[in-house]
Amino acid sequence: MKGWRRSPPVRRGVALLLLLGVWEAxxxxGVLDPFYAPPPSAVGEVMFTLAAGGDLWPHLGATAAAAFAGLLVGLVLGIALGFAAALVPLVADLLEPVMILLNAxxxxxxxxLFVIWLGIGLASKLALATILVAVLIFFAVFNGVREVDRRLVERVRTLGGxxxxxxxxxxxxxxxxWVLGSFKVAVGFAFTGAVVGEFVASSRGLGYLxxxxxxxxxxxxxxxxxxxxMSVVLLLFACAERIERRLLRWRYL
Amino acid sequence: MLRVSGMTVGYGGEPVLESIDLDVAAGEFATLIGPSGSGKTSILRVVTGLLEPLRGTVDLDVGVRDVGFLFQDDALLPWRTARQNVALGLRIREVAPAAADEQAEHWLTVLGLAGYGDRYPGQLSGGQRKRVAIAQVLALRPRLLLMDEPFAALDAIVRTRITQELLEWVERERLTVLLVTHDLEEAISASDIVHVLGQGPRAAIRASHRVEIPRPRRVLEARGHPAFGPLLQRLWDELAAERPPAPSAEPVES
Structure with a gap:
């Protein structure tokens, strides 16, 4: 019965526990200064106090609201602009240089800049999350439309479509x-936008904390x-992956 | 059934095909052979309206909806099941969803794919995907069937079997067929007449040969018919004469 020793999750778990143990010790x-590198137990205590004391939730809620709103607006904006650019050459000529610059x-x-324009409230976080997501999705849609399989287009046309x-x-x-291929990254970007926005200037949110x-x-x-x-983003990744597998089930057979 | 007159096709630069005249009579199984790059496929694409010719006309005795086009590859919509792929053409013709599904299932059964309706193309073998593609085209009950090297990607056994099934279907439905292939044996064993396209650019039809083997045929038996060998030899010779022009060598000083 040595099987479990070879299982990667078990090995990783053991490695993590070892690391935490060494750190704690x-x-x-006194090898590590707790001021700079507090032991895992102290960190755990802070996390527990944050969660149990209820201080965490309004901040988590604020960040999540900005991230989700940014994800949604960014998706809609990216899809709309991506389709417009792919179907109307004039729009492509106008948008592509801007998008390439923003992407670079x-x-x-x-x-x-968003803080100066929109203040320290939700709007500036939303704007940052939106632009992070929108540029990514724009390229996914733009390339998706342009690189659509010509054979399928012809097939449907000869069937009378x-x-x-x-x-x-x-x-x-x-x-x-294509969009779902970028979806996980987009979720991460939305969260990045919200947290960084809060970090720069705000009165609430995880970034503010x-x-x-x-x-x-x-x-x-x-x-x-x-x-x-990290845990919130990993949780969101898991959700995003579920959505992706659900919608692309023809690909995961 | 189909008359192509004076068709010239080009993609900028020198025309690929020039002044093609081609008649396919109702009920006839016609095959077009020729060197690769001679523009065989372009003829089919013009007939189906996927390609605009530079000059010339296409006359059809039937509506464009009665023309079925079987492509060389078996690209099906990967996000639709086999049944949905077959039903697609029916849905485009405004058949009610339930009826379209039912007919699609029927055609899958005809093509030997009963029970595979819920599979996605990614779950099917190459031969099965080809059968779905055939079902998709036959479900629309075409009167004229255009085929572009439809079986090129299949292995010999599957290929012979599907060809045979298709021949039987053509026989039963009295379909008119225009097949493009570079497989001479397939051309002879399936068709009533073989048209030989010359080497491009500016390719034209060089010769047409009637195949004097009685229909209905069985693919493998047709190969044993006395008329098969001599015709095969002639087609070989004609195609061999259509070699691409050799790159002009420097004149040799003597």
Missing amino acids: ASRV IPRVILAP GRRILVREVYVPSVTS LQFAQSTYNAALTIALILII
Whole structure:
């Protein structure tokens, strides 16, 4: 019965526990300065207090609201602009250079500008999350439409299908698979936009807490928040993957 | 049934095909052979309206809806099941969804795919996908069937079997067929007349041969018919004479 020792999840779990154990021990015997590297137990305590004391939830809610709204608006905007650019050459000529530029830069540098324009409330976070997502989705749709399988288009045409049928049977499913391919990244981007937006200037949200923890040199809180954000994003990834598998079930057979 | 007159096709630059005249009589199984790159496929694409010719006309005795086109590859909509793929053409012709599904299932059964209706193309073998593609075309009850090297990608056994089934269907429905292939044996064993297209550019039809083997045929038996060998030899010779022009060598000083 040595099988379990070879299972990767078990090995990874053991490695993680070992790491935490060493960290905890090093912190306790004074090899690591707890001020900079608080032991896992201290971090765990902070996380528990945050969650149980109820301080965490309004902040998590604010970040999630900005991220989801940004994801939604970004998806709609990206899909609309992507289709427009793919179908109308004039729109492509106007949009493509802007999009390529926006795609090339780290878009989070726009955060201060959004704060100046839109204030420290939800709007500036929403704007940042939206632009992160929209540019990504724009290219997914733009390329998806342009690289649609010509053979399928011809096939449907010889079966008598017109423009409406082509859009429904070929273009939309084809683009959907492209968009879903970027969906997980988009979810991550939306969350990044919200958190970074809050980090730059805000009065609530996980990013705000993180900024507060940093300015007060609270390493335990900082690490706790990083872990919380990581868990939320991993949870969202799992959801995104489920949605992807559901919609692209023809691909996962 | 189908008359192509003075058709010239080009994609910019020198025309690929020039002044093609081609008649396919009702009920006739016609085959077009020719060197690759001679523009065989372009003729079919013009007939189905996928390609606009530079000059010339296409006259059909039937509506464009009565023309079925079986493509070379078996590209089906990957996000639709076999049944949905077959039903697609019917749905486009405004058959009610339930009736379209029922007919699609019937055609899958005819093609030997009963019980495969819920599979996606990714779950089917190459031969099965080809059968779905055939069902998709036959379900629309075409009067004229255009086929572009439909079985090129299949292995020999599947290929012979599907060809035989299709021949039987053509016989039963008295379909008019225009087949494009580069397989000479397939051309002879299936068709009433073989048209030989010359080497492009500016390819034209060089010769037409009647196949004097009585119909209905069985693919494998047709190959044993006394008329088969000599015709095969002639087609070989004609195609061999259509080699692409050799790149002009430097004149040799003597």
